[in-house]
Amino acid sequence: MAANKKKWKRWLALGIVLAVLGGGIGFWYLTRPPAPTQAMRSPIINATVTRSDLAQTITLNGTLTPTQQANLNFSVSGEVTKVYVKVGDQINKGDNLARIDSAQLTNAVDLAKANLKSAEASYTEAKSGSTAAKDAAKARVDSAKAALDSAKKDLEAAVLRSTITGTVAQVGVAVGDQVGTGGQLSQYSPNSASAAHVVVIATSKWKLEGSVSAADLRLVETGQSVKVTLDSSPAPIDGKVTQVGIVAESVSNGTAGFPVTIELDGEHPQLFSGTSADAQIIVDQATGVLSVPTAAISQLNGKAHVTRMVDGNEQQVAVTTGRVFGENTEILEGLAEGDEVIIQMRLASSSGDGPVFMGPGMGPVQVGGGPVRVVSGEENSGSRRPGR
Numbered sequence: 001m002a003a004n005k006k007k008w009k010r011w012l013a014l015g016i017v018l019a020v021l022g023g024g025i026g027f028w029y030l031t032r033p034p035a036p037t038q039a040m041r042s043p044i045i046n047a048t049v050t051r052s053d054l055a056q057t058i059t060l061n062g063t064l065t066p067t068q069q070a071n072l073n074f075s076v077s078g079e080v081t082k083v084y085v086k087v088g089d090q091i092n093k094g095d096n097l098a099r100i101d102s103a104q105l106t107n108a109v110d111l112a113k114a115n116l117k118s119a120e121a122s123y124t125e126a127k128s129g130s131t132a133a134k135d136a137a138k139a140r141v142d143s144a145k146a147a148l149d150s151a152k153k154d155l156e157a158a159v160l161r162s163t164i165t166g167t168v169a170q171v172g173v174a175v176g177d178q179v180g181t182g183g184q185l186s187q188y189s190p191n192s193a194s195a196a197h198v199v200v201i202a203t204s205k206w207k208l209e210g211s212v213s214a215a216d217l218r219l220v221e222t223g224q225s226v227k228v229t230l231d232s233s234p235a236p237i238d239g240k241v242t243q244v245g246i247v248a249e250s251v252s253n254g255t256a257g258f259p260v261t262i263e264l265d266g267e268h269p270q271l272f273s274g275t276s277a278d279a280q281i282i283v284d285q286a287t288g289v290l291s292v293p294t295a296a297i298s299q300l301n302g303k304a305h306v307t308r309m310v311d312g313n314e315q316q317v318a319v320t321t322g323r324v325f326g327e328n329t330e331i332l333e334g335l336a337e338g339d340e341v342i343i344q345m346r347l348a349s350s351s352g353d354g355p356v357f358m359g360p361g362m363g364p365v366q367v368g369g370g371p372v373r374v375v376s377g378e379e380n381s382g383s384r385r386p387g388r
Contacts, residue, residue: 046309047293049339054325055285057227058219060260062210064230064275066203067263070164071196073179074100075157080177085198089168094161097198098173102158109155112148119144162200169273170199204267208239208277211250211257219283220244226262227280232270239264241281284323291328296341297321309340 078100085097119140126137172195173179179197208228212220222244227236239262248256262279296306300316308317319334335341 045343057280058216060210062208066201067205068202070200072198085168093165097160105155109151112151116144166200166202169201173197206264208262217258225282230277290331294329295343306341
């Protein structure tokens with residue numbers, strides 16, 4: 001009887017072990033990853049080897065400003081008696097902008113003339129005297145002449161005149177205002193514009209001021225061609241890099257920005273100061289280059305390879321690559337124009353709309369049982385933005 005009891009216990013233990021194993025297998029079966037479906041299998045994209053013109057660009061965002069701006073101030077003190085212009089007026093170089101009371105300045109000119117007349121009379125009398133007396137009298141005449149010239153210039157400065165041809169952008173004085181002395185600038189100087197009595201800008205010539213990262217700075221040079229895009233312009237505007245700074249002027253997200261100035265070709269009176277614009281700086285370009293999508297190239301034993309389709313069969317081909325232009329890479333040897341290569345995608349993630357795949361050097365691609373399409377990520381068009 002004792003033997004039967006032991007035998008029963010062994011069978012009970014074996015049953016428990018089988019039950020645990022069965023439960024584990026059942027749990028795995030219910031929670032296992034789904035088997036790959038046709039839609040989730042890595043798609044293959046065909047691409048044709050082409051010969052075309054390629055360019056590598058760097059993108060920057062900047063602000064438009066006129067290449068010439070005059071921040072004008074009265075150089076003498078007085079009360080404003082007349083303002084000749086308003087914002088938006090088109091004016092020419094030399095046109096009157098405003099005037100101050102010139103009564104005291106006129107009196108100063110009359111006094112200087114009288115002093116000169118007296119000095120000249122004294123010099124006439126001193127001619128018959130000693131050499132020292134003549135020299136002293138001559139010095140008084142020279143001083144009186146200089147004083148008269150200064151008084152005449154002050155009287156002329158009672159009228160504020162434009163130093164450039166352009167558009168009145170700001171009027172900072174009104175009749176009755178008391179103005180002090182100040183300087184005037186003929187080149188663009190945004191920091192002093194707010195204090196200027198009148199601001200005039202030349203609206204025909206423009207420049208774009210932006211910045212690039214340290215990584216892109218080494219690629220940017222003066223003289224490089226640029227395509228500037230604005231919301232107000234239906235077509236890009238050509239320009240050239242005219243200045244590249246080597247001292248960082250701004251920091252965004254921990255990345256230093258180095259100033260770059262671009263001058264736009266031609267005249268564009270329809271533009272407005274302070275407008276934001278994007279610029280594509282062409283840092284490298286080539287004509288008639290044989291190329292394939294960069295995503296088609298892989299490394300095999302340390303060498304560049306592509307998968308070429310020959311009569312429906314895949315064939316690994318070693319290639320010699322040249323310059324990389326973003327989404328395209330120059331092919332020097334190994335392929336001919338018209339050859340067909342493939343791009344093998346890999347599974348990146350899965351969503352309710354279908355699995356998302358990604359190829360080397362490409363943005364995410366989603367497959368939902370239909371054609372392959374790019375659904376997110378920046379398309380690699382050979383452009384780089386600052387800091388990338």
